[in-house]
Amino acid sequence: MRVMVATQAVNSHLYNIVPMAWALRAAGHEVCVATQPNLLEEAKRTGLTAVAVGDELPAARGELDTADTPYGLTHDITETDPATLTAEYIRGVFADYTSVVCEYSSNQAVLDDLVEFGRAWRPDLLLWDAHTYAGSVASRALGIADARMLPAPDHWARLRTRFLELTGGGSGDDDPLAGYFGEKLAKYGCAFDESVVFGRATIDPLPSWLGIPVEPNHWPVRHIPYSGPSVIPAWLRKEPRRRRVCLTLGQTRRSLGSAVGDNDDRAPAVAFLEALASLDVEIVATLNASQIPAGTSIPDNVRLFDYLPLNALLPSCAAVIHYGGMGTVNVAVAHGVPQLSIPGNIWGERGIMQAVSAQGAGLIADPDNLVEKLREILDNDSFRESALRIRDEMLSRPSPRDLVPQLESLAALATA
Known part of the structure; x- marks a missing residue:
């Protein structure tokens, strides 16, 4: 099968996903990494095929100050205090993080290029860095299976789960996350559902003791350190x-x-x-x-x-x-x-x-x-x-190679 890997132009996010990509490649599958132009050379240095999508990820956003909350936003996606995490607060988190963080890391230009390349290359599976939501939307526009890989604690899914509990399954028009992704999806004739946030499967290389709740189709995997090609002095x-x-x-x-x-x-x-x-x-x-x-x-x-x-x-x-x-x-x-x-x-x-x-x-x-x-x-x-x-x-966890059959089955089910 063909696997498109989507990640924002941040080295650590690419490095996190490379061992899984190479496990797929070693199993005989074609793999292509899609990222912004300023990570293209690093993506090529992994030994995998790469394609540029969107414009360069800006190197500076000086107006974002992290003194109080990540990225200087009004709300903190890493907040854990139950008393603070009201439905209204979580709406603020979703509004902040979609309008600033999502648009900064993987905006419409990235999404358009992912879909355009996907239509030409015709992948069977889209494996996306879990902070690069353009990958999730693109998989639905292409009508193919997808899986996300966590680069850090899964605060998106944690807060989404709490929001759904507090609102009884969402709040119609008053749902910034559904609204943001719904607008993106509508361009391609698709509609929002919760799998856009959670992925159809989640590959998790993070230690279980971090304590983040796990969602359905959660696949723990051994973290394989990768730091790019190098020579040991x-x-x-x-x-x-x-x-x-x-x-x-x-x-x-x-x-x-x-x-x-x-x-x-x-x-x-x-x-x-x-x-x-x-x-x-x-x-x-x-x-x-x-x-x-x-x-x-x-x-x-x-x-x-x-x-x-x-x-x-x-x-x-x-x-x-x-x-x-x-x-x-x-x-x-x-x-x-x-x-x-x-x-x-x-x-x-x-x-x-x-x-x-x-x-x-x-x-x-x-x-x-x-x-x-x-x-x-x-x-x-x-x-x-x-x-x-x-x-x-x-x-003691399964290796990336051990997860390849599960990804193959995921892609096959979507095709069927």
Whole structure:
């Protein structure tokens, strides 16, 4: 069969879906990645065929400030307080996130090109990144099966489920999510139903202990770390002389920059390095020029790299410091590495790290106690033991290859 993969132009979202795409390719199926032009070269570097859709994803949205809520919106899609999550509040979430986030990441131009390419290429299945809803709409316009793959906790489906419970199955015209997708679908002669939000199947590489409710046709899968093609340097093949700690701010922040309100990573990155200079550890920091000002004095215990694949680096690390993004969390889980985070505010990073901490595999820090919290992790074997336990839980899941027959059946049913 032919499989079209749709993802927004964010590296971490592409990397999350590549192992599943390659499992399909290795099973003999044709696979083509459809993404915006500014991720096209990276998509080609995966070894898969790629096609550009829509216009470039803007690198900056300076008016979006994440000080209080993700993307600076009035409502927070990661909100969990039952008292706050009224039907009216969730309507506000849907109105905010469809009009700003959906239109920013995969707008009408992306959707039109997905449908146009699909009509020419005639795929049997559309596998879409679960934050790239143009993929869901396109699959219905093409009349083919679809499945979504979660790159982060499924707050869309969580809030949709609560909204339906509160409103008794929706609220007619007063339903911003149904209205948004209904308008998109009407252009292609299709109507909205709840499968547009939930997908006809959900492939979930996230740890079960994140605690997000699961919906029908939920398929857990083992997370397979992928960081793009790379060469492992000679020094990384040797045992470190001191305990090694990775410091990374994540691919998503690099990809989106001020689009998510993180207008300047330079000050915190430099402050982190200065604070960590007092420890008898080797710090390997993956920071680029935009995150380290020219002329910055780098401490003696720091190795600074623009980029290193975490999949190659983390097996040698005693801990990893990051902002709480799901991509980095999943790689750390896969390698059994304890985690320390000063959480960001893009997609519920604090909640993610609270779940990691509850598993005993990490801690949440702030800039003032970063060194103290890192010492606690390094000096307490229980963090490593817990990290290895949750790694083993992930390893017990089906591999992407194991899910291929289910996707084949899904496509066959749609064709029938």
